[in-house]
Amino acid sequence: MSDDDFPVHADHRIQFQFPQNVRFCALCGSEMRTRTVLPDHKRFKVCNRCGFVYFPGPKVVAGCLVIDTGRVLLLRRGIEPQIGKWTFPGGYVDLGESPAAAALRETREEVGMRVELGRVLGVYADPAHPIAAVVVYLAKPGIEEASVTDEAVEVRYFAPPEIPWHEIAFPTTRDALRDWLAELGFDQHG
Numbered sequence: 001m002s003d004d005d006f007p008v009h010a011d012h013r014i015q016f017q018f019p020q021n022v023r024f025c026a027l028c029g030s031e032m033r034t035r036t037v038l039p040d041h042k043r044f045k046v047c048n049r050c051g052f053v054y055f056p057g058p059k060v061v062a063g064c065l066v067i068d069t070g071r072v073l074l075l076r077r078g079i080e081p082q083i084g085k086w087t088f089p090g091g092y093v094d095l096g097e098s099p100a101a102a103a104l105r106e107t108r109e110e111v112g113m114r115v116e117l118g119r120v121l122g123v124y125a126d127p128a129h130p131i132a133a134v135v136v137y138l139a140k141p142g143i144e145e146a147s148v149t150d151e152a153v154e155v156r157y158f159a160p161p162e163i164p165w166h167e168i169a170f171p172t173t174r175d176a177l178r179d180w181l182a183e184l185g186f187d188q189h190g
Contacts, residue, residue, distance in 0.1 A: 009079070016131075019045065019056040027052045058125070059132045061172075062099040063090020064107045064139040065180055066115055066146075071159050072180065073141070075111055075152035077169055085169035088176070089113075089152070090134070099135040107139070110151045114142035122179050124172040136176040160186045 022045050025032055030049035037044050037053055045054040065088050066073035074086045089110040093102040100117055107115050118138040125133050146155040158164070160181055168174045 013080075019054060022054060025050060025052050026054070058130060060093040060099060060102075061090055061132045061134040062093050062103040062106065062137070063088050063134065064103050064115055064117070064137050065121060065176060066107065066111075066113065066139045066141050067180075068141045068157055070184075071157035072163070072177065073111070073146055073155065073157050074163075075146075076154035078149070078151050078153035082169035084153075084167075086164050086167050087169040087173045088136070090136070092132075093135075100137065103135070103137050103139070110149055111155050112147040112149065113144045115139040116142065121176055124175045126171045128171070132172075134172040134176070136172075138180070160184065 022032060024030065025047035028047060028050045030047050032045040032047050032052075032054065034043050035046040036042070037046065044056075046052070072088070074088060077083050077085055077087060089107040090103065091106040091110070093099050097105070104115065104117060107113055116139060118140065121136045121138050123133055123135050146152075148155060163177060165174070168177070
């Protein structure tokens with residue numbers, strides 16, 4: 001069996017070096033340099049050989065605030081980044097997949113639940129690290145109970161006053177929870 005056949009975990013410390021540390025062209029393999037690109041005069045990586053310009057864009061993430069009897073389902077992360085902190089089920093949207101389909105898939109993968117997707121609560125980004133746009137849907141639980149997985153080492157529902165604000169994984173999680181609470185008319189402490 002070759003190394004190509006063994007699964008690997010993504011090393012997020014390495015992933016966060018992308019795209020600023022891209023060195024070689026994805027099309028021809030030649031060296032890339034940062035250059036000013038017209039007409040906008042913005043600086044991007046450009047291939048010295050074929051002229052390919054790498055225009056980076058944010059990744060799209062989708063997730064669900066699963067709401068049951070006024071409580072929100074959160075999971076304690078079992079993987080980096082922010083291992084051990086609380087967030088809602090969610091993850092990257094795959095190429096060719098809609099955000100809604102990704103939110104459903106990620107919720108099933110992370111907590112073992114099929115949920116009924118509702119409306120979009122909002123779209124969020126971390127101003128300090130705007131590498132992803134996070135689409136957050138409201139959802140109703142399905143018939144399965146939430147369960148732990150490698151990605152979610154603990155899962156539980158929180159009533160608004162119980163939300164562990166000091167242990168929330170991401171600013172986008174905090175923002176989505178605040179918006180949900182504002183819609184309910186709760187005073188927000190996070």
